[in-house]
Amino acid sequence: xxxxGTFKQSIELEQALAVLENKFVPRExxxxxxxxxxxxxxxxxxxTKSIRSNGFEVGLATATGFAVVGASVGFKLTPGPxxxxxxxxxxxxxxxxxxYYFLNKNKASIPSARTLTEVTVMIRCKENEASLIKDVLWKxxxxxxxxxxxx
Numbered sequence: 001x002x003x004x005g006t007f008k009q010s011i012e013l014e015q016a017l018a019v020l021e022n023k024f025v026p027r028e029x030x031x032x033x034x035x036x037x038x039x040x041x042x043x044x045x046x047x048t049k050s051i052r053s054n055g056f057e058v059g060l061a062t063a064t065g066f067a068v069v070g071a072s073v074g075f076k077l078t079p080g081p082x083x084x085x086x087x088x089x090x091x092x093x094x095x096x097x098x099x100y101y102f103l104n105k106n107k108a109s110i111p112s113a114r115t116l117t118e119v120t121v122m123i124r125c126k127e128n129e130a131s132l133i134k135d136v137l138w139k140x141x142x143x144x145x146x147x148x149x150x151x
Contacts, residue, residue, distance in 0.1 A: 001130050002150050003123045005142040009034070013119055016140035024129050024136070031122040055104075059097030066092025118143070124150070 007013040021027050070088020074081035125133055130147060137145050 001125055001127050002148045003125060003130060003133050003137070004146045004148065005121045005123075005137040006144045007119045007121065007140075007142055009117055009119050010141075012140040013121070016136055016142070017121070019136050019140070020123065020133065024133055025123055025125050029124045033120045033122070035118045035120060037117060055097045055100045058100040059093040062096025063089045063093035066095070 005016075007016070017030065017032070020030060067085045067089040070092075071081040071085035073088075074084025077084055079087075121137070123133055134145050134147070
């Protein structure tokens with residue numbers, strides 16, 4: 001029998017392989033395949049996660065809010081609503097962009113869990129060991145587990 005399981009690349013995968021090697025099957029009976037991502041999808045993810053483009057959008061949003069408040073206050077001040085609105089717009093943009101940048105600058109350097117690839121594990125075993133091996137794979141957080149007869 002052949003048992004196949006898929007995992008996220010993690011410590012649970014290593015623990016499952018260690019348990020399988022120590023208790024059930026020899027190392028030669030286990031095949032581990034690391035799956036590749038589609039390169040075009042990973043390039044698109046990188047563009048949408050850019051901290052600068054999101055910071056620009058947040059800066060514009062806060063600039064708009066500051067412009068409204070600045071123009072409103074400008075009716076009572078000497079420079080007038082237009083000049084006060086422009087000054088408030090510039091100040092609002094830098095405040096919004098700065099806050100967003102400083103809150104998210106550490107997140108840009110840490111790879112997200114979605115970038116980790118999946119791993120497929122194939123195990124050749126005897127029929128009487130199949131249920132025990134499937135239980136071990138499920139215990140260590142396998143995403144999917146399949147069973148194939150190789151008569």
